[in-house]
Amino acid sequence: MTKQAITSVHAPGRFSIAPMLDWTDRHCRYFHRLLTKNTLLYTEMVTTGAIIHGRGDYLAYNQEEHPVSLQLGGSNPVDLAQSAKLAQERGYDEINLNVGCPSDRVQSGKFGACLMAEPTLVADCVKAMQDVVDIPVTVKTRIGIDDQDSYEFLQTFIQTVAATGCNDFTLHARKAWLSGLSPKENREIPELNYQRVYDIKQDFPALFIGINGGVKTLEDTQLHLGHIDGVMMGREAYHNPFLLSQIDEQVYGAEKSTLSRHDYAELMLPYIENHIRNGGSLTHIYRHMLGLFLGLPGARAWKRHLSEQGHKKGAGVEVVQAALLLVPKN
Numbered sequence: 212m213t214k215q216a217i218t219s220v221h222a223p224g225r226f227s228i229a230p231m232l233d234w235t236d237r238h239c240r241y242f243h244r245l246l247t248k249n250t251l252l253y254t255e256m257v258t259t260g261a262i263i264h265g266r267g268d269y270l271a272y273n274q275e276e277h278p279v280s281l282q283l284g285g286s287n288p289v290d291l292a293q294s295a296k297l298a299q300e301r302g303y304d305e306i307n308l309n310v311g312c313p314s315d316r317v318q319s320g321k322f323g324a325c326l327m328a329e330p331t332l333v334a335d336c337v338k339a340m341q342d343v344v345d346i347p348v349t350v351k352t353r354i355g356i357d358d359q360d361s362y363e364f365l366q367t368f369i370q371t372v373a374a375t376g377c378n379d380f381t382l383h384a385r386k387a388w389l390s391g392l393s394p395k396e397n398r399e400i401p402e403l404n405y406q407r408v409y410d411i412k413q414d415f416p417a418l419f420i421g422i423n424g425g426v427k428t429l430e431d432t433q434l435h436l437g438h439i440d441g442v443m444m445g446r447e448a449y450h451n452p453f454l455l456s457q458i459d460e461q462v463y464g465a466e467k468s469t470l471s472r473h474d475y476a477e478l479m480l481p482y483i484e485n486h487i488r489n490g491g492s493l494t495h496i497y498r499h500m501l502g503l504f505l506g507l508p509g510a511r512a513w514k515r516h517l518s519e520q521g522h523k524k525g526a527g528v529e530v531v532q533a534a535l536l537l538v539p540k541n
Contacts (some may be wrong), residue, residue: 214271223247223442223465224379224381224419224421224441224443224463225436225440225441225442226247226249226251226252226296226432226441226443226444226458226462226463226491226501226539227250227251227252227280227381227421227442227443227444228243228248228250228251228252228253228443228444228445228448228449228455229396229444229445229448229505230253230255230256230282230307230309230351230425230445231255231445231446231449232255232372233255234255234449235252235253235254235255235449236254236495236499237254237271237272237273237276238271238482238486238496239437239449240252240254240276240279240478240497241271241275241276241454241479241482242272242452242475242496242499243448244273244275244276244364244457245362245475245478245479246452246453246455246475247456247458247459248453248459248465249430249458249459249462249463249465250455250458251278251279251280251304251305252276252278252279252280253279253281253282254272254279254280254282254514255280255282256282256283256284256309256312257269257270257271257281257283257284258283258284258285258322258462259283259284259285259287259290259291259292259293259294260285260290260302261291261293261315261491262283262293263293263294264296267466270297270298270301270303274300274302277302277304277418278304278305279303279304279305279348279506280303280305280306280307280349281303281305281307281492282307282308282309282430283295283306283307283308283309283311284312284322285302285322285336286292286311286321286322286332286336288328288335288336288338288339289339291308291336291339292338292340292343292464294340295340295343295344295363296343296344297455298344298388299343299345300345303346304346304347305330305346305349306340306344306346306347306348306349306352306464307348307349307350307351308326308337308340308348308349308350308352309322309323309334309352310322310323310324310326310327310350310351310352311323311324311337311352311353311383311387312324313353313356313387313388313478315391315484315489315490317415318482324352324353324356324387325389326385327350327352327353327356327359327368329354329461330368330371331371332373333350333368333371333372334371334372334374334428336347337372337375337377338375341375341376341377346428347379348377349377349379349380350372350379350381351379351380351381351382351423351443352368352380352381352382352383353385353386353387353388353395353406354383354385354386354408354504355382355387356386356387356388356389356403357386357387357388357390359443360386362410363374365382365407365411366411366414369415369418370415371413373418375418376457378417378418378419378481379418379419380411380418380419380420380421381420381421381422381423381441381443382407382408382411382421382423383420384403384404384405384408384418384422384423384424384425385401385402385404385465386401386404387401389439390522392468394397395521400452402423403425403440405422405424405435407535408420408422408438408439409439412438412439414438415436415479419440419441419486420439420440420441421439421440421442421443422435422439422441422442422443423442423443423444423445424442425447425504425514426442426443426445426447427447427449428454428497429454429457429458429461430493432461432462433461436462438534442462442532448504449499449502450502451506452469452499452500452503452504453472453475453502453503453504453505454499456468456470458474462483462515471540472504472507472538473538473540476500476503476531476535477535479500479531480495480528480531480532483527483528484527484528487527487528492522492526493521493522493526493527493528493530494521494522494526497530497531498517498521499515500512500531501513501517501518504538505541507538508538508539509537509538509539510538512534512537512538513520513534513535513537513538516530516533516534516537517530517534520533533541
């Protein structure tokens, strides 16, 4: 398959929002989809054990979220294949294997970033999933782990996994320290090395290569897209969600959005009402909206009102409506 064909097939991945544990749940993704129609959204990482043996529905999502990718955590090819098959049956657009999370809990389950040390196992996992689904199986990884952080190490990993036919990799442009650093520190302390990701694209031109780590602005996004195929934004998209309203125009060439921050908040009201009507809580949703007015007059009052009133018993859309009155309209 040519580079051009791969880029076309994976057009949604030209910009994506990173899977973030406890953050990118289905309510967050619904909100983000209002802001951007084309961005590829990711679930939080879901373990194969939760999907296969858990009591809850760990594959639940809103149909409005498409295109949406399920990120799986696991290292057993059989379990990953079973989970991937279930995800395809539920309508997910993509399966993504987590080879980047450095937390102790993930390491004890032998998945996440520690899998970089076992590229053959990763290849087996990817192949097992590919054998049972028709949707893309992709990989999100680091550029190295611990002292295994040479370019040759990363090359070997990519080459081994790509031999399965996997042609889509997102690289967090930091290595991971598997001991001595917390997950938070692993997002900040290891130095970013964007050039290494660019070099991988040069050496594997037929692969779709995305970049993650430290992306905070549209300018960052456009700079990276001059070198690689896709950009994944993490915490900035969560803390400053209105930025996403520019993505369809700036990255995908769509018409400029004319909706204001107030408009997007009001578009969430029917969703909130429906969630509460079905036994849910406003708390599940408002926390994802706290950054909507970041940097504007009234932003602090908006956050304070939602935080102080949104968790109370019986809280509903009137809390959001009252908070909106505290923020001047542009």
